[in-house]
Amino acid sequence: MNELTTLERRGMAAISTPGGKMLIVAADQRNGMKAVMHDAPNGPSSITTEQLSDAKADLVRFLGNAAPAILLDPEVALPRVADEGVLARDTALVVGLDASGFDTVDGLQYTNFVAGMTPRKVRELGGDVAKMLWYVRPDRQDAQSRVADEIRELVTACTAEGLLLIVEILVYRLDGETEAEYAAAFPSLVIESARLAVDCGSKVLKLQYPGSAEASALVTEAAAGVPWAVLSAGVDHETFIKQVGIAVANGAGGAMAGRSLWKDSLAVSAEVREQLLTTRALPRLQELEAVVDGLLVAS
Incomplete structure (x- = not known):
């Protein structure tokens, strides 16, 4: 096990429920969030950065503040929600x-950092914890690969x-790989x-549901x-709470x-937005917390 430092333990406690399980509302999406704002008069592409920022602020105000933690981006949401006391x-x-999107090199996907972001900048934005996404194909990448080097480097910098x-x-389907081949390989x-x-030093992981209890x-x-x-990976709430219940029963931490x-x-x-977040999204969060803490078995 990769041991947490005292400060990292405090960060872990901050993102956990009273029952000791991680529970974070993810709201760092940018284009994906625009895509679900269904009442834009000229479609998602017409939504301005200011409108998206307003939506993120309300998502914090009416949903995220009811969770132990919320995940936000430093391009649209921050530092506004901290500076304005939201x-x-x-x-x-x-x-x-x-950053949104990815680069493709030799058929493999690589994410990029938001420009200027460092562990110190996370602190300057008021952050308690950082998150970084990597696309990985472990059948094509090993401990000496570029992605492994990137993970090790950032873990070390954050610990410091x-x-x-x-x-x-996030694992993903390669070009030329059939859907059936990918589905068969997905759990492994x-x-x-x-x-x-x-192996690269990670101390907390955010992973796709691998498909089964086993x-x-x-x-x-x-x-x-x-x-x-x-992670919820875009599935509906009913599906996700079932996945979470199975995963937590088999060792997942939240x-x-x-x-x-x-x-x-x-x-x-x-x-x-306020009406839907408070009457539809918030009860889902409360149900998810009960499942995470083992107080409710998802049916």
């Missing part, structure tokens, strides 16, 4: 370092800053990505004591939910 004092701030880093891993890709990330147990084994949280909570609750209209 973010509640008891809600931890996780700052995403990854006293900042807990959540390492998010998630499992082996967890193993690679931990695969979840194998992820836990591969993580070797490093806590891992399930959940990080984005679109499964709010994808049908965002709007350009502030009035509609």
Whole structure:
């Protein structure tokens, strides 16, 4: 197990429920968030940065503040929600370092940092914890690969800053790989990505649901004591809470939910947005917390 420093333990506590499980509302999406703001008069492409910033502020105000932590981006949401006092004092701030999109090199996908972002900048923005996304194909990348070097470098830099880093891993289908081939490989890709990330020093993982109770147990084994949280990956709420229940029962340490909570609750209209977030998204968050803490079994 990759041991946490005292400061990293404090960060871990800040993003966890009273029951000790991670629970983070993910709201660092940019283009993806525009895409679900269904009432834009001329479509998502017409939504301005100011409108998106307003939506993110309301998402914090009416949903994120009810969670232990919220994940936000440093391009649109920050530093506004901190400077204007929108973010509640008891809600931890996780700052995403990854820029939208990715580069492709020799058939492999690589994310980029938001320009100017460093562990120190996370602190300057008021962040308690950092998050970085990497795309990984462990059947094509090993401990000597570029992605492994990037993970090791950022883990080291964050530790030096006293900042807990959540390492998010997404596996993906290669060009020329059929859907059936990818589906068959998917559980092992998630499992082996967890193993690679931990070998590179990762102390907290954010991973896709690997598909079953058996695969979840194998992820836990591969993580070797490093806590891992399930990401929602755009599935609906009902599907996600079932996945989370299975994963937590087999060793997962919590959940990080984005679109499964709010994808049908965002709007350009502030009035509609508040109504949907409070009557639709917030009850979902409360249900998810109960499942994460083992107080409710998802049916």
